[in-house]
Amino acid sequence: MVWGVAAGFSGEHGVWLRPRGAEWRMLKTMTADWKERVRPILQLYVDRLPGALLEEKEFSLAWHYRRADPEQASRRAGNCLTPWPGSRGTLMCRCWKATKSWKCGTAA
Numbered sequence: 001m002v003w004g005v006a007a008g009f010s011g012e013h014g015v016w017l018r019p020r021g022a023e024w025r026m027l028k029t030m031t032a033d034w035k036e037r038v039r040p041i042l043q044l045y046v047d048r049l050p051g052a053l054l055e056e057k058e059f060s061l062a063w064h065y066r067r068a069d070p071e072q073a074s075r076r077a078g079n080c081l082t083p084w085p086g087s088r089g090t091l092m093c094r095c096w097k098a099t100k101s102w103k104c105g106t107a108a
Contacts, residue, residue, distance in 0.1 A: 015059045015106055030106045032059050034093040038104050045102075049076050059106040066100035077102065 008019040018024045039054070042063045046052045051068035054061065063080075065073040080095075080102050095104040 030059055031092070032106055034104075034106070035061055038093060038095075042102070042104070045076055045080065049073060052076075060103060061105075062098075062101050062103045064101045073100070 008017065008022075011018070011024070015026060015030055016024050017027050035056070038061055039056070042054055042061055045063050045065075046054045049065055049068045049072060052063060052065040052073070053067075054063055056062075065077065068076075077097065080097070093104050093106055095102060
């Protein structure tokens with residue numbers, strides 16, 4: 001029970017599921033091979049923005065810029081909207097803008 005509600009949980013944007021009273025399990029077999037191609041791109045954004053950082057989890061990457069200069073971060077984040085060279089439909093991940101970050105995760 002969570003706050004009086006019988007609930008299950010999901011993790012890493014839906015890759016992992018933990019039904020109420022059960023163990024964590026992967027919904028379907030996933031791969032994170034795409035991270036090898038995406039990590040260097042996000043690292044460029046980290047390197048070019050003081051205060052930014054790259055967070056890595058098992059099936060996701062995130063470029064966080066909440067501690068960076070807001071004006072500079074806004075410009076850099078806007079650049080993320082541009083398609084990455086050679087990536088059209090080949091990365092097998094999805095990327096989205098979150099609060100003061102860009103996140104990429106295994107395409108479920």
